[in-house]
Amino acid sequence: MIAVPAGRENVCSALTKRIDAWSTGSGGVVVISAEPGMGKTTLLDWMESKLASDHPGVVVRVDCRPPIGAINTSAIQPLQPFGAAIEKLYLQSGQAARKRLAVNIGMSVLASIPIAGDLFYAVKAISQDVNEYKRETAAMQEKKRSAVAECVTTLRTIAEKSPFILLVDEAQWSDSQSVEVIRQLVNTLGSTPLLIVWCVSPSMAQRSNLPLSMLLRSDDMRAATINLEPIGQEHVAAVVQQILPTAQIPDTVLKTIFDRSGGNPGIVTEYARFLQGAGHLRPDGTIDEHVFDSIKIDSTDHPATDVILRDITEDDAVLLSLCAAEGQEFTAFLQAALSNTDVLSMIRSLRRLQRTTGLIRSIGTRARYGVKTTAYEFEQSFPYTYFLHRPEYEERKNIHQRIAEILSREYASTQIDELRGQLAAHIAAHGAEAEDNVMVERMLTVMADEAERSGSHDIASYIHSEVLPPYAGLMSSAAVKGVDVKTGEDDAESDGSAYSTGQPLPVVVREISDAIVQGRANEARTAAIRTLETHGGLSRHERVLLTCLAARACVDLGMLDDADTFMRSVASLSDVSPSDHCYMKNVEGAIELARGNSAAASTCFHEAARLAENLPVNVRVMTLGNIILHLRAANDRSVDRYEHTVRRLASVHGWPGVRADLGL
Template sequence: MLGQQLHPVIGRDTERALLERLVTDVAAGRGGSLLIEGEPGIGKSTLLAHALAKADAAGCEVLTGQCDELGRRLPLSVMTRLLEVEAGSADPRRAEAALSLEQPQEAPGWTMRLLAGDPVVAATEQLLVLVDRLCASGPLVLAVEDLQWADDASLLMWRRLCRASVQLPLLVVGTCRPAPGRPELEALRRDLRSRGGQSVSLDQLPEAQVAELAGALARGVPGPMLTERLRSAAGNPLYVRELLDALARVGALDSADGRVELTATGRDVRELNALTDVIADRLASLSADAQEALRAASLLGPEFSVTDLAAAVGSGAGSLLRVVEEALGAGVLESAGSRLRFRHGLLKEVLYEAMPTPLRTAFLRRAAQELMASGAPVERVAELILPVLGTAEDWEWEWLAGNAERLVVRAPVVAAELLEHALRQARADDPRLPLLTAQLAALYFRMGPLDRAEELARTVLRQAADYELIGRVRWLLSTIGMRTGRYGEVVENWRAATADPRLGPVWRARLLALVALARHLLGQIGRARPAMAEALEEGRKLGDPTAVGYALLAASVIRSRHGDQAGALAVNGQALAEIGNDPELVDLRLILLGHRVIELDGVDRLQEAEEALVQARTLAERVGATRLSMTLVQSAERYYEHGRWDDALAVLDEVTDLPPLWRLSRQGLLALIGARRGQWREAAGHLDAPGGRKVPSGGPVAAAYLLMARSLVAEHASRLPEAVAVLAELLTDTYAHDVGNHPEWLPALVRLALAADDRQTASAAALAARQEADRQPKPRALAAADWCSGLLDQDPARLRVAIDYHRTADRSPDLGNALEDLAAVQAESGDLDAARASFDEALAVWAELGADWDVRRAAARLRPLGLRSGSRGAHPRPSSGWEALTATERHVAGLVAQGLSNPDIAARLLLSRRTVETHVSHILTKLQVRSRREVGAVAGSGSGTPDQRGSSTATAATADTSRPRSSSGGGTHRPGSGTPPRAAERE
């Protein structure tokens, strides 16, 4: 757009002023977003081109792109072109982004790969990181035309860019035609309205402005007859321009004395009643060779090279030079750097639509074959095949057989459509059928739906004879069973597989390793151990890292379950080393890292746990939405336990796609934080969400958070017996796994049961805590056992032991509750001074957390014992200003003030980029500023001073994760640190 000739902008004063204001704002560091809508030719491009020229002159980096109807099913195609992401880019940021988007090289031949995750989601994350880094260098303007044809992934990314523009020096502008049938565009409009974005709709120009435009183009005032003729343009600027050009081409205009009028011949020129008519008239003036070349060009996307055009036409590039020069001279094509494009999308559309269907099909088939032969990108070839699927012949399937794996990575939705069509068309005896089916099953395993993947996998079992393919399909079925929690089916699949002579020894060992995990999760430890040992032995004998890795995973979790945390961590590390970076084992690597986080956290090696979680999150961002969301939920769980509740809410807000058990954990965490903060309506909403009443256990997350939240809701409603009954489910076998990871939940049950005068349940909970500590003598379990017995026996010494642990281990939510229990025991014994000190410390902890319900409940509990909270209750944080920021937000604001991009802040603080993005949005709102520069100004003023120490404080805290804290500790710690700051540093 910057390179094209700028046509005059007539009228549109309001719209021009809006765009100029947005350009001025972004040049000053304040982002924004705008959607320009209107019919074809109404002036969207012209208005945008003028704004982009001003942005370029103001020193902004300006990037432009255009969507194309044929590319609508190719994910992110417009975005990669827009951001100029190329492996050979001279810009290291773009070259790095291109490298991160590259998928592992395909194995020789055509195989069924089980790469985890959605590559489109992973690519979106990498492109958003690139935008962040570009904005860190200066103001950036991104403009994309014809969003009505954008693929779904690009539209989703566009929406996220609009959201990000609130906090970045980023102006996001899009144009589109009215497209009432696309809900994604309506979602974009809603986003704009709700997040401060702008939208304008361009109307027809009034008659006076049509005359002004015609005068500027024809260099003279239109006469009466020309004015009458121009009424057929209906106020459409492009129509006016094309109509004048058409009349000029046939000599139908006469200019004299500053006036332009129709000639006598012009009065008889045929009517051109529609914009498409005048465009067709322009095209008709070209030679037959040029028209044929342009028809082929209309199939090649918004931009194309002369080489692409030569391949589509089937002639040499040299012979096309004349017709390309003719098209450029006639204003049909224009240069786009080293490539070409149509001057206006309507020129391309008219050529495409005017072709009879048989001719269009022939052009598409020939272009596809030529591009196949030239080694063009698979997505470009697929783009040409899709419109002619109904007439596909064997050559398409031969190409698909050789390129399905690559296409699955580049354009999974397109690959699914082509493969589904191939399955419908293939003969039952076609030898390629099992492989086609297996490829599609692997694709659906990656992107869903899983039930379709399972159906196709079972079909392959009936079709295939190849032992390798049989093994992969059996593996897929077992993996689906593990992912969906159907562990019994994993065992049944293994039994059926071992009875099948087509199964090779490698796949037998791998499936047996999964059986060991499934039996462990089914509670069949006695049968899990020998299965694990056999799988490990066979895997080592065969030299197979997959079997060895999964067997070692099973060995690690079995050791952990039996209290051998040191052994579990050692085996876990061994497994990570054994599997390396095999792309097909990325799912296993994420599982191992997730378990490693749990084990490290369980033995209070907090910094190492945080670093392992960062590794998992970084890897998950490249895998896709589901695994990334699972990792975010695990992050939120840690943040909750260590008192970083605002961080927990921030990452839970990023979650988009989760398996059922993980969804329950997310709901439970949201409900629990809401309940403890006294936000009962929000808590109830999460408890009533679909599936909220069904709370299974098992796996690396704790769905039992729902039990904790439901018990609090019942307690708040003074239904104490119900609160006890709900939480007593923790004592059942169903929750043995969760309680093993979270023994600190049992003291809450003891407290509730004693309050309800249910000593039997209280004693049972205390006994369970002691048995867990005997089975797994971790500090966390030992502290829980002391806490429970201290409550049950009214022993302040044991409670102090638990308190010292939670203070040192940075578990402020449990520290506050243990302090409350100590205050109650001390008050019961008559030691009111000690009780008051304990209660005051608990109130200080809760004030940091914003735990309003804990304060109210404790006050009601301790008031009859002679203790009152007085002025030390949990005062609400201000809603605006520097004091409104959480500890994490203050630290982030300090780094924003230093000019760091969101990805750099994320790396510094061991957070995800999207979590930082959420924090920055909150910072802008609370500080009531509009740009990162303004955040820097506030942080640099007197109120921002503490954050200038943030990095050094975090570093010091990280360097010493074992130092005991003062008795007034327990506040929210600075992100990236192993322990919270000392009391004197908190505020």
């Protein structure tokens, strides 16, 4: 078992008491709050080691990964740490136990948690059962509206059947729904054998995770929080002794280390490794008390790593830069594809780097990006950050573009919607670093669609309002303009030849919607059909949107039976997101209005309006625009208030085209 970390005896005592309470059936939430280097991960290592000997098989440990460039992929993946935890519960138990657990907790609960990764490959039978449940159970749609409640229920149910302790590191990167799960559990696990240890960096949470930062200030969370303070000078020797057990460190050296580290145990550990690695530890265990007087250290916080970085070869530095571009966790599969080599050769290279530098380590076989591969991670954030920023601008842009292209091929080849959502987050992040805004917008739209489908409406709203705007301008504007019930003369001469399926999909969608608005309905219909038939790797959202556009073009052409046929082709899809359902209701309303069925059209538009209440503003404006045209056709005086609302929204968001199309 790992020794108690020096200077953290009181913290370990408090954690031991919580473990003892958990073993008697009383769980809870413990927050470990500290800045980088203060020992959060070391404490989790100690807990994991202690529990492995005292309570084998009960620990589930997951990390929230840091952002890739400008996009925090963890924040846009709903319930990511809990989905990963549920996967690990399956993977660390026997096959029979997995199936038994699936029956015990109920397929409805499993299907409501957005899990992807190892579970879909290691437990194929369960995956198939989940997919069948999603298709066949009408109650699923109601459950999807409360993903947080379902996650809480899942965790409780599993813990009651098989008690466990969940350790979550780097939780400052977690999504808002995971934060809500913690808020609901913090005071309600007194009779449930589930203990959650939630490690956060408060300064990073304040900068990048407002929901978590606000939760940490609440009275309940403050009572559950353990703050890690700097260790005192009297503990420095003990930290050094854990690295150099035979060393005899002079008091002057210990004082210098304390002064330079500020009592941060991570930095103290770096200095101990530096003394050993740089050859300052004599054979008899003594160290010159003036050792720091004549030594220039470029990185005073990471002296041991600094020595390694100065000695590393250019070829190894290039390879580590490619690894860092993938993320703090990286894979043999993707690195082999990036380096144009085979996976076995890449594993040999990474094993050599692990042995000679100690900067990376293998974490075993994982299912990533839809394939099983060996995964690695950087041991510390400092070398990861160093190699991440080492390439020049053009190099970084090219590397991320290649990663996005590799992952896009995996995206196009998979038929698993959950896996597509997982891939979309990484493609968007790497696309942003490559400055490929069209790709970013498409993938973020897929992410928002997946979030809505899993009941994570606040995540979808966060993507639309916070993450997407810097990259938007194509698909979002198409959603405003493309499915309104404006009539016009079609361009009978055109056959849609201006549209190439080689174009990025958001561009094609925008051009189709523009053609409908401008009265070129035949051109729009032909282009939509061609794209549906020939464009590879369409997501469910993209297929629904293109089908709605094709049906809408048919309405303008008077081809109402064809419009019905298009809508029937998507009406049978299971698990359609609220935004897609809203698009469909708008087009169905347009069809009924064209037939003169005012009552049926009103029913469709009111259902669309109900769905649009919790959707992005562009979808609400689209729906309100259709309602305006319907009310005008019926000479309904209530149209004035709808016109006022759309006029205001269009002005606020800078959409003069919407006002022009509606005559506002």
